Structures are given as structure tokens and as C-alpha cells.
Amino acid sequence: MTQITLAGDIQRAQARAAAKSEGRGDIGLAGWIVIAVASVAALYFILGPLSMLLTAAFRGPQDLLPFEDGAHWTLDNLAAVYLDRNLYRVIIPNTLIFTIGSVMLTFAVAFILAWLVERTDLPWRNAVYTIVLFPLLMPGIVLSITWIFLLAPNTGWINVLLRNVVGGNTGPLNIFTMGGMILAQGIGLVPFVFLLLSAALRSMNPSLEEASNIAGASPLQTILRVTLPVLLPGLLAPLILATLITLEQVETPLVIGFPARVNVFSTRIYFELNPDSDLPAYGKAAAVALLFLVCGILLLLLYNHLIRRAESFVTVTGKGFRPARFALGRWRLPALSFIVVYALFAAVLPGFVLIWASFFGYAFPSFGLLSSISFNGYFDLFNNPRFWLAVSNTFIVALSSASIVTFIGIVLAWTIMRTRLPGRAVLDFVSFLSLGIPAVIAGLASMLLYLSLPIGVYGTVMVLVLAYSYRMAVATRLTRASLMQIHAELEEASSVAGGQWLTTIRRIVLPLLTPSLVASFVLLFIIGFREFTIPAILQSPDNQVLSVMMWQAFQAGKTQQAAALGTMIVLFVIPVIFGLRRFVLARDGKD
Amino acid sequence: MLKVEELERSYPTPDGIVHAVRGVSFEVEQGSFFTLLGPSGCGKTTTLRCVAGLEQPTHGRITIDNAVVADPANGIFIPAFKRDVGMVFQSYAIWPHMNVLDNVAYPLVVRKPRPSKQEIRDRAMEALRLVGMESLAARSATKLSGGQQQRVAFARAIVRHPKLLLLDEPLSNLDAKLREQMRYELQELVARVAITTLYVTHDQAEALAMSDAVAVMSDGLIAQCGPPRAVYDKPVNEFVAGFLGGANSLGATIADRDGGRGSAVIDGNAGTVNVPLADHIRSGDRVEIVFRPEDAQVTFVPGAAGDQVRASVLRLSFQGGLTESHLKVGDTVVRSMLHPSVVAEPGAEAWIQLNPARCVIFAARPRDQQ
Numbered sequence: 015m016t017q018i019t020l021a022g023d024i025q026r027a028q029a030r031a032a033a034k035s036e037g038r039g040d041i042g043l044a045g046w047i048v049i050a051v052a053s054v055a056a057l058y059f060i061l062g063p064l065s066m067l068l069t070a071a072f073r074g075p076q077d078l079l080p081f082e083d084g085a086h087w088t089l090d091n092l093a094a095v096y097l098d099r100n101l102y103r104v105i106i107p108n109t110l111i112f113t114i115g116s117v118m119l120t121f122a123v124a125f126i127l128a129w130l131v132e133r134t135d136l137p138w139r140n141a142v143y144t145i146v147l148f149p150l151l152m153p154g155i156v157l158s159i160t161w162i163f164l165l166a167p168n169t170g171w172i173n174v175l176l177r178n179v180v181g182g183n184t185g186p187l188n189i190f191t192m193g194g195m196i197l198a199q200g201i202g203l204v205p206f207v208f209l210l211l212s213a214a215l216r217s218m219n220p221s222l223e224e225a226s227n228i229a230g231a232s233p234l235q236t237i238l239r240v241t242l243p244v245l246l247p248g249l250l251a252p253l254i255l256a257t258l259i260t261l262e263q264v265e266t267p268l269v270i271g272f273p274a275r276v277n278v279f280s281t282r283i284y285f286e287l288n289p290d291s292d293l294p295a296y297g298k299a300a301a302v303a304l305l306f307l308v309c310g311i312l313l314l315l316l317y318n319h320l321i322r323r324a325e326s327f328v329t330v331t332g333k334g335f336r337p338a339r340f341a342l343g344r345w346r347l348p349a350l351s352f353i354v355v356y357a358l359f360a361a362v363l364p365g366f367v368l369i370w371a372s373f374f375g376y377a378f379p380s381f382g383l384l385s386s387i388s389f390n391g392y393f394d395l396f397n398n399p400r401f402w403l404a405v406s407n408t409f410i411v412a413l414s415s416a417s418i419v420t421f422i423g424i425v426l427a428w429t430i431m432r433t434r435l436p437g438r439a440v441l442d443f444v445s446f447l448s449l450g451i452p453a454v455i456a457g458l459a460s461m462l463l464y465l466s467l468p469i470g471v472y473g474t475v476m477v478l479v480l481a482y483s484y485r486m487a488v489a490t491r492l493t494r495a496s497l498m499q500i501h502a503e504l505e506e507a508s509s510v511a512g513g514q515w516l517t518t519i520r521r522i523v524l525p526l527l528t529p530s531l532v533a534s535f536v537l538l539f540i541i542g543f544r545e546f547t548i549p550a551i552l553q554s555p556d557n558q559v560l561s562v563m564m565w566q567a568f569q570a571g572k573t574q575q576a577a578a579l580g581t582m583i584v585l586f587v588i589p590v591i592f593g594l595r596r597f598v599l600a601r602d603g604k605d
Numbered sequence: 606m607l608k609v610e611e612l613e614r615s616y617p618t619p620d621g622i623v624h625a626v627r628g629v630s631f632e633v634e635q636g637s638f639f640t641l642l643g644p645s646g647c648g649k650t651t652t653l654r655c656v657a658g659l660e661q662p663t664h665g666r667i668t669i670d671n672a673v674v675a676d677p678a679n680g681i682f683i684p685a686f687k688r689d690v691g692m693v694f695q696s697y698a699i700w701p702h703m704n705v706l707d708n709v710a711y712p713l714v715v716r717k718p719r720p721s722k723q724e725i726r727d728r729a730m731e732a733l734r735l736v737g738m739e740s741l742a743a744r745s746a747t748k749l750s751g752g753q754q755q756r757v758a759f760a761r762a763i764v765r766h767p768k769l770l771l772l773d774e775p776l777s778n779l780d781a782k783l784r785e786q787m788r789y790e791l792q793e794l795v796a797r798v799a800i801t802t803l804y805v806t807h808d809q810a811e812a813l814a815m816s817d818a819v820a821v822m823s824d825g826l827i828a829q830c831g832p833p834r835a836v837y838d839k840p841v842n843e844f845v846a847g848f849l850g851g852a853n854s855l856g857a858t859i860a861d862r863d864g865g866r867g868s869a870v871i872d873g874n875a876g877t878v879n880v881p882l883a884d885h886i887r888s889g890d891r892v893e894i895v896f897r898p899e900d901a902q903v904t905f906v907p908g909a910a911g912d913q914v915r916a917s918v919l920r921l922s923f924q925g926g927l928t929e930s931h932l933k934v935g936d937t938v939v940r941s942m943l944h945p946s947v948v949a950e951p952g953a954e955a956w957i958q959l960n961p962a963r964c965v966i967f968a969a970r971p972r973d974q975q
Contacts, residue, residue: 219696219698221694221695221696221697221698222698222700222701224657224659224685224692224694224698225692225694225698225700225761226686226700226711226715227658227659227684227685227686228657228658228659228685228686228688228690228691228692228762228771229686229711229712229715229761229765230686230687230689230712230715230716230765231686231711231715232686232715233686235715236686239711239715240700243700243702244700244701244702246702326701326747327701327702327747
């Protein structure tokens with residue numbers, strides 16, 4: 015998997031070399047129009063909502079939109095939020111415990127798995143690689159709900175099972191606690207971190223360890239003095255990214271944390287916008303978001319620093335001698351058991367409970383129940399026009415935003431790499447910044463922007479497309495990485511051969527970029543398809559998507575229908591994920 | 606000093622077992638420079654890695670300084686870190702998280718018992734001075750050029766005066782000009798440290814210029830082993846002849862054999878050469894006459910002496926200090942070097958004067974196998 019970074023030193027040098035073809039006399043008017051449109055769109059998608067958010071934090075009273083009649087400049091919102099002791103006594107400690115706890119769990123599990131697959135003689139490594147990625151099939155909102163099915167204090171399956179042993183009327187385990195949140199969140203993020211960690215482990219030049227071996231260092235000395243220090247930045251970077259992602263999570267804190275009365279940053283914003291009784295508190299939500307945004311951007315900069323250091327550690331590699339694999343010996347069985355337990359809790363049980371609940375409801379499974387199978391969950395769904403509206407909304411939003419962002423990403427990446435356009439560094443920075451903007455903030459900021467702009471998109475599918483399209487980083491980085499592999503002379507040759515700029519782009523650049531375009535499109539499509547936070551914040555009757563509909567069904571107590579919806583979401587995602595998996599593995603040279 | 610006997614190494618892969626090394630034996634004398642030369646995939650690097658202790662042989666025995674370090678039949682395998690060898694890797698393997706001095710000092714730092722800090726520093730600096738890098742001792746390893754990395758790698762390999770120095774294609778990652786310069790430098794360094802050296806390369810010029818002895822490898826076996834000049838002058842088969850410098854080859858038939866010699870009639874009756882013959886070649890056999898471009902003298906008038914082959918000029922290509930000529934003998938093209946003052950039109954008649962003492966005769970392979 016390609017790491018996402020700001021331009022590193024190597025990239026700068028290559029960009030300089032590419033820019034030697036100074037002036038780019040071949041771009042022409044049409045070309046500049048394309049570049050201008052894409053740049054303006056990128057800046058708008060990211061900075062437009064953000065500037066509205068900044069403004070809103072300083073406009074009051076809090077229940078008015080920033081530019082509604084009667085709104086004025088004020089510091090009331092900031093005072094209300096940051097002078098509130100609740101923030102320092104509850105929200106911040108909770109957020110820290112939740113984030114640090116989940117990330118530690120994620121990292122420990124993902125590191126063990128990645129190490130087993132990449133550096134030991136574990137049997138069936140390729141199969142394990144696939145199994146670890148399996149939970150990617152389930153969007154966070156579905157996964158959180160299945161955890162409730164499994165670990166709710168009264169009816170959760172695991173509790174029912176355990177009570178047969180330990181007795182009692184409730185428990186013994188309870189998902190609606192901080193521990194439960196950490197467990198659900200921590201396990202859910204394992205596949206993503208595993209992908210990054212295994213790539214980092216794989217990218218290490220095995221000669222570095224061999225040289226230490228030759229120099230007379232024992233295996234333990236080699237691990238302590240060479241392996242770990244060399245890998246450190248490559249391992250810390252995914253850790254930081256996982257922290258960023260966990261911090262912006264809304265699903266787990268909402269589904270599990272709300273009943274548990276554990277409030278974190280992201281849910282605080284969400285509840286300011288959806289208070290039980292009051293009007294939405296735009297100003298306060300925006301004020302909370304400011305600190306949140308600063309944290310996100312700081313983490314992002316730290317991440318960038320680490321990745322650049324990791325890149326500078328990538329040395330010339332010689333022949334493809336595989337690194338020596340650690341012989342597991344009698345640890346083989348414990349290692350396999352670890353994987354089985356992981357698979358059980360991360361994929362098998364959640365998958366089974368979801369499908370079972372969609373046919374039999376929430377009851378503990380037994381053979382006696384088999385006769386009571388009911389397809390009503392699905393029938394109700396298929397007969398409900400709102401379901402089909404949600405299906406088409408989900409596809410429209412995911413497809414359009416993925417197309418828009420991929421297109422802008424290509425143009426941006428090309429402009430940054432191949433031209434000397436003044437301000438291209440700004441484009442680079444802003445598009446990278448989008449990685450540090452939590453979805454809940456993107457949702458809130460879009461809400462403020464499109465409620466204020468009199469263009470009539472609020473409440474439609476369009477507003478979701480516009481709001482989703484801020485995720486520029488994925489497309490720009492993936493495209494730029496592969497653009498670096500394409501020598502600028504290939505384009506110049508087309509130019510010399512008589513091709514105009516658009517012809518060169520269409521016939522030379524785009525075909526050569528196809529793999530990274532497909533990757534970025536599919537990735538963005540999946541992100542869009544699974545997205546819950548933004549559509550939940552921006553929801554209205556006409557623009558509901560599947561994840562939001564499932565959440566509402568679950569909240570309304572229609573367990574069976576919610577489970578059926580969750581199953582349908584997974585069914586829709588499977589083909590796409592498998593396409594991506596084949597693609598990623600083919601590129602990493604793994605089968 | 607180093608003795609490798611019947612070395613075999615095979616790996617299981619998804620496509621079946623790969624035999625990388627299939628029975629290699631050689632001996633390297635104390636203080637000499639020994640080169641394993643061959644195309645990629647011939648097993649030379651695997652052999653080196655077995656000597657280093659980075660790979661376990663599947664069969665055979667390796668002895669360094671009278672101590673057996675690998676003998677799978679008797680369950681002996683000494684891992685690399687206990688072998689006291691120095692190695693320069695193809696990728697240099699400079700640790701990126703350390704500076705230049707720390708890289709070079711590492712073999713001393715991990716040694717047991719650990720020398721004093723002062724001694725470690727002095728010896729590392731001495732090694733750096735040897736490679737002319739002492740002024741860059743504090744530089745970060747990520748900020749070195751290819752040539753500098755190579756020097757640091759060399760300093761690190763010799764800093765603890767190992768018994769054996771292993772060099773795995775150390776020049777192949779450098780660009781052409783730097784490669785030539787570093788070749789001379791490396792040669793001088795190796796001579797100065799006087800450590801027994803095992804060198805692996807696919808570059809015949811490096812091998813011939815630097816080595817006391819060369820083993821040409823092909824397909825997991827040693828095809829020929831000996832001093833560079835002997836291997837160059839008397840290749841044992843066409844592979845060795847072709848791999849070491851350009852070789853011309855003409856098909857011929859032995860007309861009559863007389864004692865240790867016989868006359869070979871070049872195909873198309875282009876000439877007759879009186880050549881020394883091995884015992885197994887008989888009258889009427891088909892042979893290949895193999896000779897170096899520099900051993901083919903071209904004239905444009907027939908001379909009085911024998912051992913001439915009639916040819917026609919295909920093209921001459923002026924290359925400054927010399928002119929390379931391509932001549933046609935029947936359907937075969939022969940390369941030779943001419944003085945740059947020579948000019949001739951394509952199609953002109955020419956004669957190639959061969960020196961039988963510098964020709965090598967092989968029994969011809971059947972045509973369909975070529």
C-alpha cells in the first residue's frame with residue numbers, strides 16, 4: 015500500500031528534474047482551463063466548508079447560522095465550550111482513554127499478525143493474509159451493532175453462553191462500557207493497520223540484518239540494534255494514522271458509547287447538532303470542532319515527518335533475497351490459535367450474528383429456532399421504497415464523489431509534479447490537509463456552508479456528493495506516486511510527435527496511470543459506500559443512505575430489519591473489496 | 606585457508622525444488638584474491654552466502670582457516686555472526702539510522718568482550734582513513750553517494766581484520782565511470798589490507814583484472830577454475846570462451862590427423878588450419894575453431910604462410926583508437942581489431958591469418974542444438 019505523505023526529499027528532487035522541461039509550452043489554453051477548474055474545485059471542497067466552520071465558531075447566538083439575520087461576531091461560543099469544566103473533566107479524558115486504548119489494542123494485534131505473516135515461517139501465510147483483511151467487508155456502523163448483538167449485558171450471545179457457566183441474570187460482560195468501546199473500535203481497525211505494517215516490514219532490505227549478522231552481532235543484538243531502529247519510523251507512522259482515524263470515529267462512540275454514557279470529542283459535536291430538546295447549537299459545535307481540527311492537523315504533521323524519515327531509510331536493495339524467516343517451532347500452535355481467535359471475533363462471529371439476526375431476530379441461536387426462520391426482515395426491506403432510494407443514494411454518492419475526487423486528484427498531482435505553477439505547493443498542502451479533517455467536522459462544516467448558501471442543495475443527494483469530495487489526499491498521493499514512475503520524457507515524446515496537451519494526457523498519461531487511478535477510485539468508492547458520519551449529520555428524508563437507514567432501524571428497535579440491512583451492505587461491498595484485494599496484492603507481488 | 610567441498614544448495618519453491626548450487630569445490634589460499642564469475646542465476650552469490658553463513662548448504666563442507674563451519678552431513682553449521690568474516694553487500698546495506706562512524710564501529714561494538722570506547726573509535730577511524738572517509742565520519746548514512754556508501758561498507762567489512770573478506774558484486778550498483786575508478790581503488794585496498802578475499806561478479810573485466818584465480822560458474826557448477834590468464838587463453842568449452850571476452854567460432858572438418866595435430870578445413874572450403882588436437886577428435890570429425898578477436902590478423906592480400914581463412918569485408922567501424930572489423934566467412938561473422946588507419950570497402954576480399962597456438966578446438970555440437 016502506498017504511503018500517503020507530503021513531498022519527501024526524493025520526490026522533490028524528482029519533481030525538480032521533471033520541471034527541467036521548464037515552461038511546459040505544450041499545455042495550451044484548454045489545458046490551463048482544466049488545471050484551473052480542478053485547482054479551484056479542490057480548494058473549494060476543502061477550504062470552503064472549513065472557512066465557514068471557522069466563521070461559525072465566532073458568530074452567535076449559537077442557534078443561528080453564521081450569516082442568518084441577527085447573527086453577530088462573538089466569543090460566546092468559545093467561552094461556552096472552553097470554559098466548561100466538563101470538557102476537561104470528561105470529554106478530553108474520555109477521548110484520550112478511548113483513543114489510546116483502542117490504538118494500543120489495534121497496534122498490538124496488527125503488529126503480531128503482520129510479524130507472523132511477514133517474518134516467520136507460519137504455515138498458510140497467504141490464507142492468513144486474506145483472513146486478516148476480512149473484517150474490511152463490514153462498515154464500522156455494522157460492526158459496532160454486531161458487537162451489541164454479541165456482548166449486550168442481557169441478550170448478548172457471549173453473555174448468554176457465559177451465564178450457563180457462571181450463572182447470574184445479567185452480564186458478566188458489558189459492551190456498554192469504555193472497555194467495550196475500546197474492544198469494538200480496536201478490533202475493527204486491525205486490518206487497515208495490518209496492511210500498513212506488513213508493507214513496512216516487507217520494505218526493509220534484508221541485507222541490513224545480514225550485515226549485522228556478518229559483523230558478529232547475535233540475533234538478539236541484531237533485532238535491538240538494527241531491525242527495530244530501522245523499522246521504527248515505518249511502524250510509528252501507521253500508529254499515528256490509526257490514532258487520527260480513531261479520534262475521528264463517530265460510529266463506535268455513538269452506537270456503543272451513547273448508551274454507555276461515554277462522551278468523546280466526535281460525539282460531542284454530533285450531539286451539539288442533534289440535541290434531545292433544543293435547537294442545533296451550530297456555534298458551539300463549531301467551537302468544539304476547532305480544537306479537534308488542531309489535534310487532527312498536528313497528528314497529520316507528525317505522521318508526515320515519520321513517513322519522510324521512513325522513506326529516507328529505504329536504501330538500494332540488491333537481489334531479491336527473502337529475509338530469513340523466524341522459525342516458530344513450538345510457538346506455531348499458539349500463533350495459529352491467536353489468528354483463529356482474532357478471526358473469530360473480528361469476522362466469523364460478527365458475520366454470523368448479523369446473518370442470523372436478519373433471519374431469526376436477536377435471539378440466542380438454537381436448533382429449535384431454525385423452524386421459526388423468517389424472511390420478513392428482507393421482505394419488509396425490499397417492499398420499502400425508502401430502501402431502494404437509500405440503495406440508489408448510496409451508489410450515486412459513492413460513485414460521483416469517487417469520480418470527482420479521482421479526476422481532481424489526477425490533475426492536481428500532474429500539476430504539482432510537472433509544472434512550475436506558482437502556488438502548486440499550496441495545492442499540495444491543502445490536498446494533504448484533507449487527511450487530517452475528521453469526517454464529523456467535514457459533515458458539520460458542509461452543513462453550515464450549504465444551509466447558508468442559497469443554492470438549494472441542502473437536503474438533496476448533491477450535498478452529500480459535495481461534502482464527501484473533500485478527501486483529496488488519497489487520490490493525489492496515489493496518483494503522484496505512480497506519476498513519479500513515469501518519466502517526463504514519455505510525455506515530451508508525445509508532444510514532439512505532434513500531440514497536443516489534452517491528447518498527450520489522454521493517450522499517454524492516463525493509460526500509464528490506470529492502475530493507480532483504479533486503486534484510488536475503488537478506495538474512495540469503498541470509503542464513500544461505508545461512510546456513516548457525514549450522511550448522518552446531513553441527513554434528510556430524501557438523501558438517506560444505507561448506513562444511516564440501518565442505524566435508524568436499529569434505534570427504532572427493528573433488529574431484524576437492521577440486521578438484514580447490514581447484510582445487504584456487506585453483500586454490496588464484497589465484490590468491490592475483492593477487486594481491490596486482488597489489485598493491491600498483485601501490485602505488492604503477493605498472491 | 607578457505608576450502609569448499611562438494612557444496613550443494615537447493616530451495617523448495619512453489620514450482621518445485623530449485624538447485625542453485627549443484628556440487629561446487631574450490632580452495633582459496635591464504636592472502637589470495639579468488640573470484641566467482643558467471644552470469645546471473647549461475648549460483649555464485651548463493652555459494653558466497655553459504656561461505657558467509659547466511660545460508661545453510663544442503664550438502665558438502667566448508668572449512669575456514671582449518672575450522673569446519675558448515676557440514677550438514679555431520680550437523681555442523683556455524684552462523685554468520687560467529688564466523689569472523691567481513692562482507693560488502695551488493696546493496697552495501699549501510700544502516701540508515703546510524704552515522705558513518707557508527708556503521709563502521711558496529712562490528713567492534715558487538716564484539717565480545719567489547720573493546721574500550723577509545724579503541725573502538727581509533728580502529729573505526731583508522732578503517733575510515735584507509736578508504737579516505739575520515740572527514741565524513743559524523744555524516745548521516747542516508748546522505749551518502751553510491752561511491753561513499755561503498756567505501757563505508759568496505760571499511761565496515763575490514764574494521765575488525767576478519768579472516769576472510771567477501772565481496773558480493775560491490776561495483777554493480779555504481780555507474781560506469783565510477784565503477785572503473787572504484788575497481789582500481791578496491792584492488793588497491795584489498796592489496797593493502799592483505800585479507801584473503803572471495804569476490805563475486807558477472808563482469809569479466811573485473812574478474813580478470815583483480816583476481817589471483819577465477820572460477821567461471823554456469824548453472825550451479827564450476828565450469829573452469831584457474832589463474833585468469835590460463836582461463837582466458839585455454840577455455841575448456843565454448844561457454845567459458847564466450848563469457849570471458851569476445852570469441853570467434855568457425856565450423857570446420859578434420860581432414861587428416863597426424864599425431865597430436867591435424868588439418869581442419871574451414872566450412873565452405875574457406876581455408877585450412879593446422880591445429881593441435883585432443884585425443885578424442887578423429888579424422889572426419891566436425892569441430893569448432895575458437896579464437897579471440899585480437900588473435901585474428903586481417904590482411905587484404907593473400908600471404909605465403911598457411912593457416913589462412915578467406916573472408917569478405919562486411920563492415921568496418923572506426924572507433925577512434927582502433928577499428929573493429931566484421932568479416933564474413935561463409936555465413937559466419939568474425940570480429941577482429943584493426944589499426945584505425947586501415948580502410949576497406951564492404952565486399953572487399955580479405956584473409957584472416959590464424960595463430961594455431963592460440964586457437965582452441967572443441968568437438969562441434971550437433972547443429973540442431975545451437
